[in-house]
Amino acid sequence: HVADFQLSIASVIEDCSGDCLAQDLHLQAQQLAEKLKCDSVVSAISAGPGTVNFTINRELLAKTVLQQVWKDGSEYGVKSELFSTVPRQKAVIEFSSPNIAKKFHIGHLRSTIVGNFIANLKVALGHEVVRINYLGDWGMQFGLLGVGFQSFGNKEKLKSSPLQHLFEVYVQINKAAEDENTKKLAKDFFRKLEEHDEQALSIWKQFRDLSIEEYIRIYKRLGVHFDEYSGESFYQEKAQEVLKMLEDKGLLQKTIKGTGIVDLSEKKDLSTVSTVMRSDGTSLYITRQFLIISFRDLAAAIDRMNKHSWDTMIYVTDKSQSNHFQHLFQILKLMGYDWAERCQHVSFGLVQGMKTRRGEVIFLEDVLNEVCSRMLQNMASTKTTKEIQDPVETAEKVGLAALIIQDFRGLLSSDYQFSWDRALQSRGDTGVFLQYTHARLHSLEQMHGNAELTDVNVACLQEPGAISVLQHLLRYDEVLYRSSQDLQPKHIVSYLLTLGHLAAVAHKTLPVKGSAPDVAQARLCLFHAARSVLANGMKLLGITPVTQM
Numbered sequence: 001h002v003a004d005f006q007l008s009i010a011s012v013i014e015d016c017s018g019d020c021l022a023q024d025l026h027l028q029a030q031q032l033a034e035k036l037k038c039d040s041v042v043s044a045i046s047a048g049p050g051t052v053n054f055t056i057n058r059e060l061l062a063k064t065v066l067q068q069v070w071k072d073g074s075e076y077g078v079k080s081e082l083f084s085t086v087p088r089q090k091a092v093i094e095f096s097s098p099n100i101a102k103k104f105h106i107g108h109l110r111s112t113i114v115g116n117f118i119a120n121l122k123v124a125l126g127h128e129v130v131r132i133n134y135l136g137d138w139g140m141q142f143g144l145l146g147v148g149f150q151s152f153g154n155k156e157k158l159k160s161s162p163l164q165h166l167f168e169v170y171v172q173i174n175k176a177a178e179d180e181n182t183k184k185l186a187k188d189f190f191r192k193l194e195e196h197d198e199q200a201l202s203i204w205k206q207f208r209d210l211s212i213e214e215y216i217r218i219y220k221r222l223g224v225h226f227d228e229y230s231g232e233s234f235y236q237e238k239a240q241e242v243l244k245m246l247e248d249k250g251l252l253q254k255t256i257k258g259t260g261i262v263d264l265s266e267k268k269d270l271s272t273v274s275t276v277m278r279s280d281g282t283s284l285y286i287t288r289q290f291l292i293i294s295f296r297d298l299a300a301a302i303d304r305m306n307k308h309s310w311d312t313m314i315y316v317t318d319k320s321q322s323n324h325f326q327h328l329f330q331i332l333k334l335m336g337y338d339w340a341e342r343c344q345h346v347s348f349g350l351v352q353g354m355k356t357r358r359g360e361v362i363f364l365e366d367v368l369n370e371v372c373s374r375m376l377q378n379m380a381s382t383k384t385t386k387e388i389q390d391p392v393e394t395a396e397k398v399g400l401a402a403l404i405i406q407d408f409r410g411l412l413s414s415d416y417q418f419s420w421d422r423a424l425q426s427r428g429d430t431g432v433f434l435q436y437t438h439a440r441l442h443s444l445e446q447m448h449g450n451a452e453l454t455d456v457n458v459a460c461l462q463e464p465g466a467i468s469v470l471q472h473l474l475r476y477d478e479v480l481y482r483s484s485q486d487l488q489p490k491h492i493v494s495y496l497l498t499l500g501h502l503a504a505v506a507h508k509t510l511p512v513k514g515s516a517p518d519v520a521q522a523r524l525c526l527f528h529a530a531r532s533v534l535a536n537g538m539k540l541l542g543i544t545p546v547t548q549m
Contacts, residue, residue, distance in 0.1 A: 003046070003053035004061065004471055010050060022407040025050035058467065062458035062526075064472045069529040070453045075537055078124050080477030085129060086484075089311035090128040092304055093119050096224070097317070099136030100211045101145055101166040106418075107318045108352045112350055112364075113404055114412060116542045117489050118225045123542060125484055130308055133215075134300065135231035139206050141170065143190030147182060148173025156190075162210035163363055194236070208233070214226055218364050221396065223542055232296050238303060239295035251334055262329050297328055298335075305339055312342050314487075319347035319413060346487055349415035351407070370420075371399030375432075377423055379549065394546050397425070401431030401543040405497075408489040408541060429497045435501040435546050440507065442533035442547040448512050448524055460522035462540040465506040469530055470504055476533055488543055496537045503530040 009029045026049055033047040033525075044055040068196060071075050095115020098104045117127045148169040157165040176182050184234070192200035212229050243260075246252040252260050304313065315325055323344035332340035354361055356370040375395035379388075388394050406423040410416060428433045459472070472495075479495040482488075512520045535545045 002468075002471070003044075003048075004056045004474070005054040006048070007052045008050065009052065022050065028328060039090070046373060053406070058462055059458045061467070061470055062461045062522075063456075065473050066453060066456065066458070066525055066529055069473060069532055072523075073532065075124075075306065076533060076536060076541075077476040077480045078126070082477050082479070082481045083125060083484075086125070088126050088128070090093070090130070090308065091119075092123050092130045092132060092308055092313045093122075093311045093316065094132045094134050094314070094446060095119075095316040096219075096226075097136070098136045098215070098364075099141070100207060101141060101163075102136065102172040103362050104163070105169070105356045106361055106367075107366060109262070109361075109367060110318070110348050110351060110407060112219070112222065112224055113314045113407060113542055114346065114489075115314075116222075116314065117408070117540065118346065118487055120540050120542060121480075121484060121487075125480075130228065130310070131226045131229050131369070132228045132304075133226040135208075135212075135229060137231035138193075138236070140186065140190055140232040142193060142204055142207070143186035143188075144173045145170055145207060146189035146200060147185045148176075149207075150201065151176075158206070160213050162207070163365075164537055166211065167209060167362065195410060199472040204233075212397050218368070221368050222364075222400065223544055230300070232294075235299040238299035240297045242295040242302070245335060246331075249335060251331070262334065264327060264334075301328065301332060301340075301343065304339065305337070310342075312343045312344060314346055316346045316348075318351060322347050340548070346412070348412040352415065352417050354418040359368060368396065368400075369405075371403060371418055372396045374420060374424060375399035375402070378426070378432075382426070384409060388548050394549055397544045397546050398432055398435045398549060401435050401538070403431070404543055405429070405431035405493060410490060412488060412490075423516045431543065434496060434500050434534070434543070436549060438531060438534050438538070438545045439547055440549045441503060441527050441534070443511060444527055445506070445524065448520065450528075452521070453525055456522050456525050458522065458544040460519045461526055463510060465502075466523070467528055469499075469502050469506050470528060472499055472535055476537075492537050492540060494529045496534060496541075499534055499537075503527070503534070506530075 009025050009032065013025075015222070026047070027046040029050055029052050033045050033052050036045050036052070038045060041057055041060060043057045044056050044057075046053045071078050081092050093115055095118075096112040097106055099109045115131070119131050122129050125348050139471065145166065152169045152172045154165065173182070173186075177186065189200060193204055208231070215229075217227075243252070244259075246262065247368075251262050253263060301313070304310065317325075322345060325343075329340045329343050329345075332343070354367070356366045358366065361367055372392060375398050376391060379391065379395055379398075402423040406416075409429065422428065424432055428437060461467075476495065479491045482491040511524050512527070513522050515523065
């Protein structure tokens with residue numbers, strides 16, 4: 001059998017600095033194993049290659065794990081002593097952050113689900129979290145939109161589908177923007193916005209408000225919410241204050257061309273500089289791809305500290321923006337803000353090849369609709385699909401699980417090739433498999449009545465299939481701890497996939513139906529525990545477990 005705990009001899013020997021011989025270690029392991037005695041907790045001790053292996057009393061293992069899962073419920077794993085020394089903190093997380101009237105591309109989708117996972121995990125671990133969506137809601141594009149709306153806009157369409165309509169207007173006016181006159185009108189409109197012209201502002205506000213309403217509705221389908229819809233527009237005035245602070249501290253230098261730069265090099269020889277201001281003096285409209293830090297981003301960071309006094313602030317964006325954030329944090333530190341060290345950029349790789357049947361992804365809603373329709377088709381073609389009460393909602397939840405698991409299986413920083421077929425497979429390591437396993441375990445409980453833990457005879461759970469599930473359940477807190485340390489969801493994903501496979505094997509080999517009452521009861525308890533932990537883990541990842549499919 002497989003031991004429950006393993007001690008590596010090399011880790012406890014004083015003078016073992018990598019040059020210990022394997023046979024020496026093996027000998028020492030054997031000597032140590034012989035000296036140790038079993039007791040009521042440890043039922044067997046044996047030596048392996050350089051390790052001492054401990055097996056826990058099987059009945060105690062079953063009893064302890066089942067009781068713990070039962071007692072802690074949705075907090076199982078989180079209450080572990082691993083977290084007892086971790087201080088409760090306040091975290092601000094900025095994620096999703098699309099640009100109004102522009103494409104909601106796959107990078108925004110990735111930022112949305114990754115940010116949501118980090119927020120869920122922190123909340124589960126007892127931290128206070130503020131979820132911020134920092135919208136691209138300012139800049140020259142609104143000059144163009146304002147002018148474009150006068151020519152191509154439609155108030156009804158704006159109300160019924162603002163994101164799509166503003167995007168269409170933006171595409172049309174961009175075609176016309178080759179024309180000098182249009183350019184001038186757009187500049188004028190944006191200048192009016194900057195000067196707080198009431199009419200221009202009310203048009204802009206309508207674009208913004210209606211877009212946010214629609215975003216909220218779509219995020220809800222994803223199971224995502226925000227505490228704050230912030231945006232670049234909030235930091236117009238504050239950006240000027242930052243400019244003044246940089247000047248006062250002597251950090252802002254002018255180049256010959258007149259652009260404003262901040263010297264970030266060690267030796268102050270301008271080998272690393274960050275451009276912060278255009279030569280005509282305007283605060284750069286931030287394009288994060290270049291090493292251009294707008295005063296707005298600096299102002300936003302400072303403002304959030306004043307407003308929320310957070311312990312940690314996390315920005316979730318793709319890795320092409322890494323330099324941008326390194327510079328942002330460095331400039332904040334030069335300005336005397338030591339809390340810049342507690343800012344963190346969680347970056348992720350690029351996803352290639354995500355297309356819908358209509359072509360390239362332009363709106364988040366396209367992705368959700370595609371997931372739903374493909375999943376419905378798959379469900380319709382399988383014979384086992386019973387009459388589900390709400391097939392569309394179920395298809396959406398299962399499809400989202402598929403997207404999230406495909407996205408979270410590897411390191412966040414790695415790029416991957418997206419494939420609908422692979423994501424939506426019902427067998428193997430997919431979100432569909434997890435949902436299917438959860439639904440099966442749920443219907444098992446429905447069929448045989450709920451398990452009662454009080455009178456479980458744990459002596460009935462001694463088969464290898466049952467022990468494997470129990471051992472795995474015991475490890476859940478370690479996995480949560482790893483993910484809490486490096487903010488990578490893959491630890492939880494691989495844990496859940498293994499749990500799903502172990503539970504599937506146990507489900508085949510340990511029938512509830514037709515077993516003696518105490519055996520049936522014990523197995524029901526085991527399956528209940530597996531389903532409970534499966535559901536907890538899925539919810540952390542941002543997946544809503546389904547109960548039938």
